[in-house]
Amino acid sequence: MTTTYTLQHQDGAARAGIVHTAHGDIQTPIFMPVGTVGSVKAVAPDDLAAIGAPIILGNTYHLYLRPGDELVARHGGLHGFASWPGAILTDSGGFQVFSLNSLRKIREEGVEFRSHLDGSKHLFTPESVVRIQRNLNSDIMMVLDECVPYGADYSYTERSLELTTRWALRARAACPAGSVPNLLFAITQGGFFKDLRTRSIEQLCAHDFDGFAIGGLSVGEDKHTLYEFIDSTAPQLPADKPRYLMGVGTPLDIVTGIAAGIDMFDCVLPTRNARNGTLYTSVGKINIKRREFAEDDGPLDPGCNCYTCRTFSRAYLRHLYVSKELLSFRLNSIHNLTYFLSVVRQARQAIIEGRFRDFHAHMCAIYPDEAAAGAGA
Template structure:
């Protein structure tokens, strides 16, 4: 593959239609003028776009992370490790809250830090839209822009292109879509996605991948998406300007087809990125299928690199995925559900809008050490369920308080899980977790029982 000095005619047409304020106009690294296609635009000949390209001979990619594996469960595939990133160490396994537009809805950076968060997500698509790349370059990146001293992971923007925008169309060049503002035709390429993330300055950046729902019946399209994701990774690697400061993670695709997943793992591992993500899940597939994919992929990935399962946020999904060998997770669910009056607790999700909580003067969760649940003598706010019930339907502060609680709960749960791995009592942790959440062994979902039996843990054993 070689850079094309003359992009396809239809791309010239696309370029002429783009306006100066368009979302995906970026400055070329070699000139001050604007280009809508991104630097080093690559045209892939049709003959090559039908296959996975052989990895180019490159120097080893510099890494801005250190991964220290500290403990392994003697029964399951669970691991405890520390990921050293440019903005500080992060203990794995970890749940990462999603601060979509450089803000966790309703929380200040200080309040987010109060939850114990060391690594959060920002959204490349939304930051490219607003404030835009020029502002991010001027201010010095998203850390400065949002006043956040912790680490940031950014997605590539591809998922939002396909899931949020009408008439999005994926081609070998990239993702074509219509501007959400004025309907202008636009194009996001792998090169441009990386350029945006370079401007954001995130500690972990994600490749642009070809995203397709796991529930799609079109096997040929799933195979195409997997192979294209590998080719796009090569373009992302070539476009990445700051590998010594930002860590590029590849994304494994292949739908629910385990053979495609195996082939994608092989190809991605050969590219030797600092970390590896398992993508395309949590899209409506059955939980047992989800578990098979995670288990298959983690079994083929390097032991000394972080493994990130994208879009996973339910507590029971997290603990099972950890048992299957995964390290990192993200999801909007804990924060989104807070805005509907729901508290995430060890006994399940509590809808505090229900009338039964109107006279419940206990904390959101007994024993929780978040700032909302702690008593005032210990520096907390001593918020009661009754108070949240009172606020939930009337005041946004109720959602803010529940957001702090929910994020803290998720992070504290992962910390407890990590300690159980270090002390080699993770199977017992799993049994206690599921019994407490579901009340009785007969209520535990079969998918979790089956998945954990596959790694040596019987949730139904006495």
Template sequence: MKPPVTIEITARDGEARAGTLDTPHGSVETPTFMPVGTKGTVKGLSREELQDIGAGVVLGNTYHLYFRPGREVVREAGGLHGFTGWDGAMLTDSGGYQVFSLAKTRRISERGVEFASVYDGSVHEFTPELATSVQGDLGADIAMVLDECPPANAPHEYHRDSLRRTARWAERCKEAHAGGDQSLFGIVQGGLFPDLRKESLRLTTDLDFPGYAVGGLSVGESRAEMLEVLEQTAPLLPADKPRYFMGIGDPAGILQVIRLGVDMFDCVLPTRLARHGSVLTRDGRLNLRNARFRRDFSPLDAGCDCPTCAGYSRAYLAHLVREDELLGHRLVTYHNVRFVTRLCEEARGHIRAGDFGAWSETWISRYEGRG
């Protein structure tokens, strides 16, 4: 039986792939950046703005939505689509990232993960079955298995034991998954160790998920280490299924993972940077709090097609940011998210044209000030 979420690859340039991700809530052109809406909202942006930006898939977080507003509320609203009004594709993380980010207040066992709530300190156990069931209530098009994401510097033995437990959890998630209009993706772990990545990949692909994520990267390792692991891992993933890199959102990194065959990726970086007055441009990041922007009446990025660049100057936006005005945060957020979304649009075009490698190297050189 055909799963609810599938991908058709329509063009390749080296390992880079362009295609169409088909979901119950529409088709999404890939490679695609997925804005993160942890608590049911991409910070600062309405659903109408996300549509105008060209976002194809929006993320939600199972851990946070489980606590607030609660799975029952979301289920009664018709899932996240009904609750938020977003009618495009959605993906929910299982809470696996919180296993990493809340390491000081959680305890891992074979059963699952015991958390102290970030909201009131109460203790809750997330099992693979619970994480899968909650994601069923949330109703996103794509759900993720519960996994552990160990820190990059954890020893080989720890990563080995962790990936094997993650594989056992993945099997339990698959058994608990109700199916319907939701696809459940597996996650490959293994840290920076090639032998463990291969073992995790084998254990995970043996479960035959309709899509796969590469996890456990962007968690403290160097960019060179991250890319080396991905270069070894991505080509071994099933070629006819979606490939998802968890947690990358800087423009150079986006192009680098696309080059290695990734179809989907997410990160809070574009929205988080915006809240601190940091802007993504083709010539690198700008910090609007710097004095040099007080009388700079040019747009944030002359090549950008977003309304922020069309209607507001750096000087005005810098003023809003320095004064901590909400409008400033919203306008810069719109720009940053549109910037990475448009970058993916351009990448797709160059993959189809067959010159992605040369184009992306030139683009990265300019962005990093080497052009």
């Protein structure tokens, strides 16, 4: 049996470990920059290498539609096509497909949908999604699942959970454990019903997947509910496999997930907010377009050693943003990604040194409004 995860240290429920992939070992906890169509927006692979990102995320739905997974396969898989030497995780595309609403139909075989690009009709099955990801040659592949919409009732959520389980087992059958170097992660669902979350975990974790994800969170619920379900769900996942919280979230969301025992995170937030001028620093969020920075010669974040903070002033970064210069996207994105990676590295070190509780409290102090919302205040 292939070992995909090594637990090195634990402080409370928080874990420091290593995920083993065909393109290198990944120290956890880890944040994965999102490169939906094979490119992390506004930054190049050498930028990602410079900030020490060991793994990025791609998306099956988007890469299947354009440029096509078979074309990517002919060009050396996503690693060769995008000139990325590190590891890659690909989302199955389930979230994107189910976001199409009126453009898709769900049935036992899979999900039929129309492309958002040209309206052409397509069918994703558990087997075809695995095949597409094998063409992309991602290190970590995700099974096809149904992402239940926020507010779905118990009956719908229960039926969806059972369908997701059947699809996951079909994906595993199409890609037996140890048959390929690509790892296959299952996605637990269950909406906002704790008994269904537990049932999903019990059904899926009885099978030999290489890792397990928590899906269907951060879909419109309030912060207190998000944190409640992270805390109740994460500890139920197998301790000897990687645990991945999909699409979450802010720096404090991530640290809260780490506190519950999560290893892996992804979110578009750092790059999307960078393009909107919202930047994360060691003293909290700032909006670089504010007039107060017009003549500020200081670095964006004195506590950061990224290229942006080493080289440019807040005044220059504000000038780029208000002038709509494309360089603003790159410099802001480099910083935000550096910050998110710094947060998980600091969390890892705190776990190793047995002071994670203090680190968590420190992050709550930096983001007091989020911490209060998460506590239900």
